[in-house]
Amino acid sequence: MDILIDTQTELGYIAREATLQIAEDLGMSEVDVDQTISFYHFFSQKPTGRYKIYLNNSVVANMMGMKEVIQTFQKELGIRFNEVTSDGLAGLYETSCIGMNDQEPAAIINNRIFTRLTPFRVKEMVRDMKEGKDIDDMFVADYGDGQNRTDLIKSVVSNNIRKIGPILERNFKPGQAIEKIIKMDPEEIIEEIKKSNIRGRGGAGFPTGLKWEFCRNAPGEKKYIFCNADEGEPGTFKDRVILTERARLLFEGMVIAGYAVGATEGILYIRYEYKYLQQYLESILQTARETNYLGKNIQGRKGFDFDIRIQFGAGAYVCGEESALIESAEGKRGEPRDRPPFPVEKGYLDMPTVVNNVETLCAAVKVVLNGGEWYKSFGTIESTGTKLLSISGDCKFPGVYEVEWGFSVNDMLDMVGAVKEDVQAVQVGGPSGALISPDEFNRILGYEDLATGGSLIIFSNKRDILADVVLNFTEFFIEESCGSCSTCRIVPTLLRNKLTKILNARGVKQDIDDMHEWGKILRASRCGLGQTAANPILSSLKNFRHLYEEKIQKNKEFDSGFDLNAALKEASKATGRVSII
C-alpha cells in the first residue's frame, strides 16, 4: 500500500510501467497489483495534472452550494470531471464525503483541504493555479483554530468543537494513563473496561472489554492493535477533530489496548482524505518515542514494548469495516472477510487483532484513569458514557458535540440552533442509519433506540428528500461497494433505477412495492455496507412514504419506464416521418 501511495504522491499517477515494476519486485503478476490500484479512488492510472482537484458529492456539500463550485471549476478550467486540462495544469475529480461537512463546500487539492468555497474563491484559485502558485500559498483565509494553525498542519480547516465532555476535556495530561497501567495487570485493565460497559463507537457497538479479552486469550505469536480512523460515513468528522486536537490521547489509548491484550504493534489506519495531518501525527508519535511512552520497556516496565505506525488508506468507504481495513492494510483490495474467524482470532497477517474506533480508544484512556464506575455515571444503563456527534446540515452551529447518551433528537436540534418548525427530517447515523421524521424527534440516541456512529444531518423543509438525499445516499452505496458479493453489487443499482423512475414521474405503485421487497435481499450481504445499502430507501419508505406516493402515477398499473415517442423523436425529425404508436 505504501509503495502505491508513494508512487501516486510522487508522480501524480501510477503508470503502467510503475505497475509492472512493482509487480516484478514483489513477484506478482501485473493484474494482481492492478486489482489493488484500481480498487481505490485516490489512485490514478493516468496523468492527473499538476493540481489534482477533488470535489466531494456528499449531500451536505450539495446543500451548501457545491453545484456552483463545480460549475465554476469546470468553466474556468474548461474541463469536466475525470478530465485533465490540455496543458496538464489541473485535473478535476469527484469523490465521496471528505469529512468536512461542517464547512462545505470543501475540496482536496494536492492533499490540502480548502473549505467554504464560493464561485468567487474558485476563480481566484484557478487564477493562482495558472500562475503556478505553490498550493500552500493559495490559502487566503486565516488558518483554522487549535492545532490547525501549527506549522505541521497549517490548514484552514476548523475544529468547530461546540461542546466538550469527559473525552474532549482540556485537562488531559499526556503519559498519566500509561504511568498508571504499567502498575496494573492486563487482566485488571480489561476488567475495568468491561465494567465501564463501553461499546464500540464506530457504529456497530460491540463491547470493547470483550473484544480485548477475546484477543488477549487468542493464541498468536504476535498481536496487533488497529485504530480505525477511516471515518467515511458521510456526515462524520469527529475523528478528524480528535486526531487534530487529542492525538496524544488516542495514541495512549492504543498503548493501553496493546498492554491489555499483549500486542506489540499498533497501526493507525487513517483515511487518505486526512493526509494533511500526516506530519503532525508523525511528530506526536516521535515525541512519545523520545520520552519512552512508545518503544521498548515503556516507562521502565520490562518487556512492555509497543510502537505505532501510520497506515494511510486510499479512498474506500468499505475499508471502515474492520476486516476490509485489515485487508487494505495488508496491501490488498479492501474487501471484507468472511466471519468467522473474527479479527480477534485471525486478523492482520492472520494474527489476533483488535480494531477499535478512534473515539473508543480515547474513552478507554479515561476509563483507565477514572474507573469503570465513573464512566457508567454518564449516559444510560444500556449506553454508558458520552458520544461525540458530528452534526451538519441545516442548522446554525454545525460541528462536534460531546453529549451523554440518552440525548433526544429534539434536544439535539435545540442545541445546534436548528429552526425546529422548519426541520423536515434528520438522518441519524449517516446513510446506513435511519431517516427520521418530526414524529420521532423524541427518540433518544443510544444503543437501545437510535444507535449511531455519530453522524447527524439535518434537513429543512426546502430540501427534496427523495431527489437530494435518498438518491445521493443510494448512489454513494453503489459507488462504495467493493463488488465482491453479488447482492451488494447488483441490488442497489436496481433500487436506484426504480427511484429514478419514480422521480421522473414514471413510477407506479408496483415500483414502491418492488423497492421494499428487493431491499430485503441485501440482508444476505457479507458486510455492514451491503446489509445497510438499502437503508436510505427502506427508511424513507417507512417514514416518508407519502413522498413516494405523491410522485407515482395514480391510475396506471404498469409503466415500462420507457417513452417510445421520446426515443424516436430525433429519428422522426431527421426522416420527417411521424411515429404512429
Add this chain to the structure above:
Amino acid sequence: MSQFVKFTIDGTECMAARGQYIVDAAKENGIYIPTLCNYPGVKPKGGCRICTVRVNGRLMTACTTPVAEGMTIESEVHDIVELRKSIVELLFVEGNHFCPGCEKSGNCELQALAYRFRIMVPRFPFQFPLRRIDASHPKIIKDQNRCILCKRCIRAIRDEEGRSVFAYRRRSSRVEVVVDPKLGKQLTDELAQKSMDVCPVGSILVKEKGFITPIGSRKYDHEAIGSDIEHIRMTKI
C-alpha cells in the same frame, strides 16, 4: 473435545467432523445446499451468497461457516429459498447470458441452478450492460458478458511461480475479472482447460474447441444440479 459434532439442518439430525464447512457437512449427510462461487479445493469466499442459510437465527454463508456442536441450521425454508432464487435471477440480469448459443450450456452451473429453481423469467429488469470480450490470448477467450464475478478462476488458477493469472479490476458494479496480459499469453493447454473447467459459466472458453460433448448429453441435461447429493433422479422430460 470430540472429533465429531451434532447439528440439525431443517430439523434433520446430522453429524460431521468438527471444523467442516456447513456446505460440505450437509453434503456428507445427503443434503444439498446450492453453491456457485464455491469450488472444491479452493479457499471459500462467500461471494455469490447463494449458499446462505440461517444459523441460530442469523444469515450466514454455508461455504464459509464451520459447523459447531448443537447448531440449528435452516436451509430449505421459504424465505431462504426465495432469496437464493433472487440471487440467481440477479446474476442473470446483471450480465448478458444467451444460453442457447453458449458452449457451456448444459455444463453451466448458473443455468442448472435456474432450472432447479424453476426460473422462467427473472423478476428483475435486465440491465443489458455493454461488456467486452477479450480474445487477445492464444488459448482462451474471456467473455465478460457471461462473467458472474465469482472469483473461482482468480482463486484457483496460478502459474508455476504462484502468480495470479486472473484478477479483479475496479470496484462496485464496474468490477470485472481480467486476464494478465503476459501470463494470459503464456497459458499452457492444461491450465487453459483448467480455467474453463473452474468457470461455473461460459465466461472462460478454450479456443478452437467446441461442442465436443453434444447438447443433450451434458452434465445437467438430465439431472438437476445437486441431485447427485440428494440421490434423487429427476424424471426425464
